[in-house]
Amino acid sequence: SQTIHQWPATLVQPVGSPLSLECTVEGTSNPNLYWYRQAAGRGLQLLFYSVGIGQISSEVPQNLSASRPQDRQFILSSKKLLLSDSGFYLCAWRGVRGEAFFGQGTRLTVV
């Protein structure tokens, strides 16, 4: 069965520091992968999606970037974090009917 791993679970970073969040998927090949952010008390916002290695689509202009160096690896990065980057970051892969299956998430607090 497919599983998705996301780490770290929590992260506290100072403003202006870099960020790297990693997500890996097991049990499937060439999955569609997604990064979502959930700000406190708000819904899920799609940040990036990828349909294959090196293929990244950005949904909203922001301080973040994404990369997909391997088939089952998806990375979310920032060169300099802002306070507004705080939130719950979720990686997900696409099921056969279009549903999303989420990793355990990373709670990022920028201080």
Next chain:
Amino acid sequence: QKEVEQNSGPLSVPEGAIASLNCTYSDRGSQSFFWYRQYSGKSPELIMSIYSNGDKEDGRFTAQLNKASQYVSLLIRDSQPSDSATYLCAALAKGSSNTGKLIFGQGTTLQVKP
């Protein structure tokens, strides 16, 4: 702007009652709909999916879809305190079958009181 709307709640129901959660969507071309349950501090978990008009039942959960009214609902029968969570409605927009981009509502917080 394609949107999915939910009442943020909280919706409070007594234990054993039926909880009714509602969702409307703006993109008439949306084909597939999903309900997720999210416990506080945790990631969303898929609990129901529905693709055609009518009702779909799975245990205590029933999803209802009315494409003419652009309305999706989730009924939880015999509500338990463990059902207390935020429920997210999501729609797969027409044309997104390859990308799989889901549009999520803000979520409805359900409180089941013993």
